[in-house]
Amino acid sequence: MPIITYRDALNQALREEMRRDPSVFLMGEEVGVYQGAYKVSRGLLEEFGPGRVIDTPITELGFAGIGVGAAMAGLHPVIEFMTWNFALLAIDQIINSAAKMLYMSGGQVPIPIVFRGPGGSALQLAAQHSQAFESFYVHIPGLKVLAPATPADAKGLLKSAIRDGNPVVFIEGEMLYNTKGEVPDGEYAIPIGVAEVKREGTDVTLVAHSKMVGLALKAAEELAKDGVQAEVVDPRTLRPFDTPTIVASVKKTNRCVIVEEGWPVAGFGAQIADDIQREAFDWLDAPVLRVTAADVPLPYNKYLEKAAKPDVPKIVAAVNRVLYRT
Amino acid sequence: MPQSGTRTVAIPPTAPGTDAATMRKLLRDMQLLRRFEERCGEAYALGKIGGFCHLYIGQEAVAVGTMAALRPDDYVMASYREHGQALARGMTARAVMAELFGKAPGCSGGKGGSMHLFDASLNFLGGHGIVGGHIPLATGAAFAAKYRGSDQVSVVFFGEAAVNNGAFHEALNMAAVWKLPCIYICENNRYGMGTAMERASALYDVVQRACSYDMPAEVVDGMDVLAMRDAMWRATLRGRERKSPTLLEVRTYRFMGHSMSDPIHGHYRTKDEVEQQKSRDPIVIFGAKLREQGMLDDETWQAIEAEVNDEVEDAIKFADEAPEPDLATLTADVTKES
Numbered sequence: 001m002p003i004i005t006y007r008d009a010l011n012q013a014l015r016e017e018m019r020r021d022p023s024v025f026l027m028g029e030e031v032g033v034y035q036g037a038y039k040v041s042r043g044l045l046e047e048f049g050p051g052r053v054i055d056t057p058i059t060e061l062g063f064a065g066i067g068v069g070a071a072m073a074g075l076h077p078v079i080e081f082m083t084w085n086f087a088l089l090a091i092d093q094i095i096n097s098a099a100k101m102l103y104m105s106g107g108q109v110p111i112p113i114v115f116r117g118p119g120g121s122a123l124q125l126a127a128q129h130s131q132a133f134e135s136f137y138v139h140i141p142g143l144k145v146l147a148p149a150t151p152a153d154a155k156g157l158l159k160s161a162i163r164d165g166n167p168v169v170f171i172e173g174e175m176l177y178n179t180k181g182e183v184p185d186g187e188y189a190i191p192i193g194v195a196e197v198k199r200e201g202t203d204v205t206l207v208a209h210s211k212m213v214g215l216a217l218k219a220a221e222e223l224a225k226d227g228v229q230a231e232v233v234d235p236r237t238l239r240p241f242d243t244p245t246i247v248a249s250v251k252k253t254n255r256c257v258i259v260e261e262g263w264p265v266a267g268f269g270a271q272i273a274d275d276i277q278r279e280a281f282d283w284l285d286a287p288v289l290r291v292t293a294a295d296v297p298l299p300y301n302k303y304l305e306k307a308a309k310p311d312v313p314k315i316v317a318a319v320n321r322v323l324y325r326t
Numbered sequence: 327m328p329q330s331g332t333r334t335v336a337i338p339p340t341a342p343g344t345d346a347a348t349m350r351k352l353l354r355d356m357q358l359l360r361r362f363e364e365r366c367g368e369a370y371a372l373g374k375i376g377g378f379c380h381l382y383i384g385q386e387a388v389a390v391g392t393m394a395a396l397r398p399d400d401y402v403m404a405s406y407r408e409h410g411q412a413l414a415r416g417m418t419a420r421a422v423m424a425e426l427f428g429k430a431p432g433c434s435g436g437k438g439g440s441m442h443l444f445d446a447s448l449n450f451l452g453g454h455g456i457v458g459g460h461i462p463l464a465t466g467a468a469f470a471a472k473y474r475g476s477d478q479v480s481v482v483f484f485g486e487a488a489v490n491n492g493a494f495h496e497a498l499n500m501a502a503v504w505k506l507p508c509i510y511i512c513e514n515n516r517y518g519m520g521t522a523m524e525r526a527s528a529l530y531d532v533v534q535r536a537c538s539y540d541m542p543a544e545v546v547d548g549m550d551v552l553a554m555r556d557a558m559w560r561a562t563l564r565g566r567e568r569k570s571p572t573l574l575e576v577r578t579y580r581f582m583g584h585s586m587s588d589p590i591h592g593h594y595r596t597k598d599e600v601e602q603q604k605s606r607d608p609i610v611i612f613g614a615k616l617r618e619q620g621m622l623d624d625e626t627w628q629a630i631e632a633e634v635n636d637e638v639e640d641a642i643k644f645a646d647e648a649p650e651p652d653l654a655t656l657t658a659d660v661t662k663e664s
Binding site: 025051054056057059062063065066067068069070071072073074075092093096097101103104105106108109110141142144163164165166192 | 432433434435437438442444445451452454455456459460462463464465466467468469470471473474480492493495496497499500503504658659660661662664
């Protein structure tokens with residue numbers, strides 16, 4: 001199986017879907033001539049031309065709305081946000097327009113659109129450029145929310161997102177673009193709403209998505225040295241959420257730690273913890289714990305930043321707590 | 327660096343169709359909107375209509391004149407004050423009234439209400455509740471028309487208060503840069519709820535905004551249905567033939583309060599002002615014009631009134647007797663089955 005980067009996996013998905021369906025187009029800042037701020041759209045302008053790979057002014061609200069309007073008129077837009085931080089300017093269009101249209105039109109006007117771009121923190125980008133906004137979008141009925149962790153998931157899920165027929169919020173990992181992994185050759189798609197067990201284990205369940213999957217897997221390796229077998233479950237899709245797969249894992253391990261890059265208050269992990277207490281209460285041997293960002297805007301200084309973010313030692317410490325090893 | 331495109335100033339063409347039957351149809355359509363809204367006000371007072379209800383009385387010539395210049399395959403979007411546009415576009419009084427009553431056969435299945443009227447078969451794509459938020463949406467429909475190589479145009483109605491927000495600016499700029507066939511109809515009724523334009527906007531003439539986008543624009547007398555139709559006709563020609571957007575500043579006036587919850591006059595405008603504006607009633611003006619031209623007499627007018635009354639009463643009865651939506655529809659259409 002070819003080994004390619006997360007970035008190239010996304011590029012393949014876009015290219016294949018644009019070849020398959022002439023109503024699919026890509027719009028966003030620097031997606032064309034510049035070849036993408038993160039080079040995800042490299043080569044697409046050359047293959048599909050400026051009619052289908054459209055550079056926009058810096059107007060997130062405006063071009064997100066134009067995308068939704070094009071979807072109302074039957075096209076299949078892929079709207080790239082240079083990062084999800086900037087998409088706050090477009091959130092009215094995502095929530096008030098895209099997510100509501102099918103319902104408030106009595107089912108007449110579907111919005112087949114993908115909003116995609118990198119989320120989460122990189123390194124020392126400070127408070128306005130380092131935010132994980134999954135929780136904002138997961139809250140909204142009418143949206144689907146995807147956050148792939150691996151190149152294979154990135155390609156398979158983006159293809160499904162483009163074909164889905166609903167507004168899909170597709171949050172890529174800014175620090176994942178250069179990561180490599182095996183990606184199946186040719187045509188394949190990963191169904192939306194299906195979690196994947198990324199590592200099997202018996203002693204504790206780690207739930208993590210996107211960049212946090214890598215941290216959870218490293219933590220699992222550390223724990224294994226100590227004789228603790230952690231199971232790592234990646235929901236991949238945050239809405240609709242694959243509760244049965246997470247609950248099945250917790251029923252096996254009886255303990256759970258949720259790892260998320262966002263803030264603790266009303267974060268998505270709280271929702272997962274709620275699902276688990278309702279559906280697996282009698283199987284739990286310890287309270288469900290969460291490893292999150294500190295409840296602060298992300299600082300610039302690298303030591304402060306490191307202290308604010310989830311990391312392997314924090315995950316290991318949480319696992320030790322649910323195992324009553326501390 | 328390329329220079330901005332120069333705008334052409336041609337002899338303005340006028341819309342075809344000046345025969346008596348067409349003229350009487352325009353009058354009848356305006357009267358339908360008027361009567362419909364009067365009865366909405368009454369139904370609201372009786373509690374038959376809930377939520378917010380923004381009446382269109384006074385502005386009928388704008389919607390009727392606009393739709394008379396459009397083709398069935400053009401796209402239309404509007405703000406939350408859109409009962410008139412929906413009817414003028416061809417939705418039945420029954421479908422709109424049933425929606426206002428929240429009933430199952432309403433045009434949006436009772437889930438949209440007054441602010442979210444939809445009929446996809448007429449390319450009437452809402453009824454939108456966030457001021458200015460739908461301006462990019464209509465621009466996107468124009469983008470889609472051009473993308474597919476069709477000569478459809480996209481039309482969007484909004485109030486003068488929307489021109490101060492970012493959505494308006496961003497959308498018009500992109501429509502101009504990309505040459506999208508979108509027609510922006512600013513219904514300048516002078517007040518954003520209770521705030522006079524002069525208190526909210528640095529420029530008092532909306533039409534001047536078009537200079538920022540090097541976009542063709544016209545000021546239109548919104549109380550003159552033929553002026554409206556002609557301006558729209560020119561805008562559609564620009565859109566279909568040159569893929570050019572147009573901004574129309576339409577000077578009109580709302581005879582009622584902002585919504586049914588608001589007073590007609592009070593702190594923000596005087597009774598005298600409202601009464602004076604009512605002397606520009608678009609239906610009265612157009613009726614008088616048709617009489618002068620021998621296209622209308624008392625008998626014909628009474629027949630129009632009676633026919634319209636019957637249509638609206640039928641819609642009220644239909645909406646009143648229609649079933650409520652099945653509770654099972656609560657969770658339907660949140661997302662589309664893939």
